Amino acid sequence: MKRKNPARSGAQYRLAQAVLAGTARQTSMSKKAAQEIVGKTPAKLRPKFSKGNPAHRKRNPEDTATTAYRDFHGKDPAEIVEVDTPIGYHSVLAGIGKLEFLDIKRDCDGGTTTIEFGKGTYLTENEKRTQLFISGGDQSISLKDFGIRQAHELEVLGLATRVGYFTEKKHLIEKDGGKGLYIHRFGYTNKNGRHVRIPGSPLPTVIYDTRNKLLAFAGGGYTIPSEGIDA
Numbered sequence: 001m002k003r004k005n006p007a008r009s010g011a012q013y014r015l016a017q018a019v020l021a022g023t024a025r026q027t028s029m030s031k032k033a034a035q036e037i038v039g040k041t042p043a044k045l046r047p048k049f050s051k052g053n054p055a056h057r058k059r060n061p062e063d064t065a066t067t068a069y070r071d072f073h074g075k076d077p078a079e080i081v082e083v084d085t086p087i088g089y090h091s092v093l094a095g096i097g098k099l100e101f102l103d104i105k106r107d108c109d110g111g112t113t114t115i116e117f118g119k120g121t122y123l124t125e126n127e128k129r130t131q132l133f134i135s136g137g138d139q140s141i142s143l144k145d146f147g148i149r150q151a152h153e154l155e156v157l158g159l160a161t162r163v164g165y166f167t168e169k170k171h172l173i174e175k176d177g178g179k180g181l182y183i184h185r186f187g188y189t190n191k192n193g194r195h196v197r198i199p200g201s202p203l204p205t206v207i208y209d210t211r212n213k214l215l216a217f218a219g220g221g222y223t224i225p226s227e228g229i230d231a
Contacts, residue, residue, distance in 0.1 A: 013041055013049035035082075043076040093124035093133055096224075097167030100181060102134075102215075104206050107158040108147030115141060115215075123165045129224040132204070132217045140213040151210045159203040160186050160217060163229070184229040186222060198231045 016034035018024035041049065043066045050063070062080070069077045099117045106113055121137025143149075146157045163186070168179035186203045188195045204220030223230050 010049040013037060013046070017050070039080050043070075090126055090133075093126060093135060094129075096123040096125055096132075096229075097165035097182065099123040099134060099137075100164040100166055101162075102160060102164075102206070103162040104146075104158045105161050105203070106146050107156050112161065113145050113158075123163065125224050132220075132222070132224070132229070134215045134217075138213075139215045141208060141215070143208075143210070153209070153211050155208045155210060157206045157208050157215075160206050160220070161203060162186065169228070182228060186220065186229075187231060189231050190227075201231045 015024060015027060015029060016037035019027065019029050019031055019034035020038065043063075046066070047063050066077060099121045101117065102115045104113050104115065105111070118138055121139065122135045124133045124135045125131065126133070141157070143151050143155065146155075148155055162183060164181055164183045166179075166181050169182075185195055187201045188197055190196075198221070201221035202219060204217040204222065207216045207218050208214070209216065221231050
């Protein structure tokens with residue numbers, strides 16, 4: 001049996017959207033009723049009913065998602081499912097130093113691209129000292145420099161080979177510490193003042209969030225002891 005659409009008008013549909021968004025004022029409509037109205041409104045009517053809603057003057061994500069579903073499946077979706085996905089994040093990170101540069105072995109051809117960073121970008125670590133982060137500043141890059149012509153929302157740029165950061169280390173002896181630019185070669189450790197390759201130590205993968213223009217490290221065999229990044 002065909003379900004009757006509970007939205008009697010575009011105004012009622014827009015009110016239901018406002019209730020779900022928490023922007024409705026002076027209404028007795030419950031969220032449960034609003035969910036029923038939005039969920040049972042046929043997809044082909046939603047663009048028409050949404051007209052006049054300030055939140056939909058640019059692009060309605062629900063409508064564009066419906067179009068994508070229709071293109072892939074050859075039919076309109078029967079229902080809209082709201083999914084809550086808990087996401088953990090670090091509200092506070094420990095600063096390692098001002099990030100100066102990052103060398104990346106490109107995934108596309110094995111060559112090296114150096115990203116230089118300006119004011120406000122820092123190399124940071126989590127509280128357990130098991131993960132490196134790039135925080136703040138301008139992290140935007142040119143995807144063409146990494147051979148990427150058609151971008152996904154997340155792209156693998158390549159492997160991190162070197163990182164340079166400016167900081168001060170007062171707890172080390174004079175020849176190893178002090179204020180200055182510290183450079184670490186991933187996959188290497190310091191033995192008696194010499195950089196020695198650690199066989200089998202994987203390099204971190206550098207990932208780029210194209211929507212938010214943010215860089216991130218994934219994996220790698222490094223550790224973060226008090227002396228600095230190692231291997």
